[in-house]
Amino acid sequence: MTATTESPPPASPPGAEPGSGRRGLLRRRKPAGDSQTRLAIGLVAPTIVVLAVVIGYPVVAAIVTSFKKDQSLQGGFFNKGGGFAGFSNYSHWLLQHCGSAKCAPGTLGSEFWDAITVTVLFTVITVVIEVVLGMMMALVMNQVFKGRALLRAAVLVPWAIPTAVTAKLWYFMFAYDGVVNHVFGTHVLWTDGQWASRFAVITGDVWKTTPFVALLVLAGLQVIPDELHEAARVDGAGAWQRFWRITLPLVRPALLVAVLFRVLDVLRIYDLPAILTHGGGGTGHATTTVSILVVQQLQQGYGGASALSTLTFLFIFAIAFGLVKLFNADLIRSTQRSVK
Incomplete structure (x- = not known):
């Protein structure tokens, strides 16, 4: 029998420090995760910088401007002035009420709550109708039949049309001498009445989304x-x-995502009511949403508009945060029930 002996590791050169050989190099070698982390940071850093400049700066600037006095827009230029206003811009929107009487000139406090009411009304009604109709359409398109691909393509046509075009399309259809009055034999001012204009906006939004x-x-x-x-x-x-x-329990995650997207979209709705009913509905503020009110306030000054946009952001963020928490809890409960 021949005995095998393990060859000793190569000795370090004379005068070298202990552990400076091959094993020392292995011990001193940095893990691969560090290089991957640096690479990831290097790839993501430019995007973060761009987002900070494009999104972060306008948000911070709007919040700072919301604590300044208004600078009215006259002749295309803002007047000088606009000192520190404290929380007066916020109290102007939140605390001033006109009750059932007509607001005095310059008293705009009730407009914020009216716009919140209109926005929430549009959100609840449109999302409920769209979820019910969307579920029915999805169940039909999920069946196997001849011409299914053509049906799917045709269904997506309203969603592919730009919102401005959709608004103009329904504006002509809801005109006094338009298609709707001719078909139903009515004589309704769909874009001027309070509830008629709201019905027109809801119909156009449901048809598109x-x-x-x-x-x-x-x-x-x-x-x-x-x-x-x-x-x-x-x-x-x-x-x-x-x-x-x-079907319903297994499709619930996709359905909750659709609801979340649509709620956030309707809470920020602007172009459809602004074009279809000119942002007012003919009876004051019947279709004035919070986004439309922000744009209208820009003509009065940046201070009040910035405060209003900040309140709008906090309002939408609170609803989105609550929905995400609610949906996550619902999904966790559904998963636990399915596991049991």
């Missing part, structure tokens, strides 16, 4: 295995039971 909800729900439906429905059908479950027990 329901395909978006249907597209997101359809993506959730296509990941549901057909074996689940087949097994439930064999067990004697009806169509409604299969929808309520299988």
Whole structure:
């Protein structure tokens, strides 16, 4: 038998410090994660800088301007002045009320709450209708039939049309001598009456954005295995039971994402009511949303408009934060029930 002996590691050169050989190099070598981290930071840093300049600076500037006095716009230039105003711009929007009487000139406090009411009204009604119709359209498009691809393409046409074009389209349809009055035999000023103008805005928004909800729900439906429905059908479950027990729980994540997107969109709605009803509905502020009010206030000065835009941001952020928390809790409960 021949004995095998392990060759000793190469000795370090004379005068070298201990651990300076190959093993010392291995010990001193930095982990690969450090280089990957530096690479990731180097790739992301330019984007963060651009976002800080494009988004961060205007936000900070708007907040700072909201504590200054208004500088009215006359002749295309802002007048000099505009000293520190404290919280007067915010109290102007939040604390001044006119009650049921007509506001005196220059008293704009109630306009903020009226705009909040109109915005919330549009949000609740449009999102509910779009979710119901979008779910129905997605269920139809998810079926296998001849011409399904053509139907899917046709459904997405309203969503692909620009909002300004959609607003003008419905403006001509809701005109006094337009298609709607001719079809129903009515004589309604759809863009001037209080509730008629709101109905026109809701109709235009539902027509345009329901395909978006249907597209997101359809993506959730296509990941549901057909074996689940087949097994439930064999067990004697009806169509409604299969929808309520299988389809709806599994499509809920996609549906919640659609609801979140649409809520945030409607809370910031501007172009559709601004073009369709000229931002007022003919009866004052029937279709004036918070975004329209901010643009109108810009003609009065930057201070009040900046305070109003800050309040609008906080209002939308609070709703978005609450919805995200609510949806996360709902998804966690649904996952726990499915695991059990």
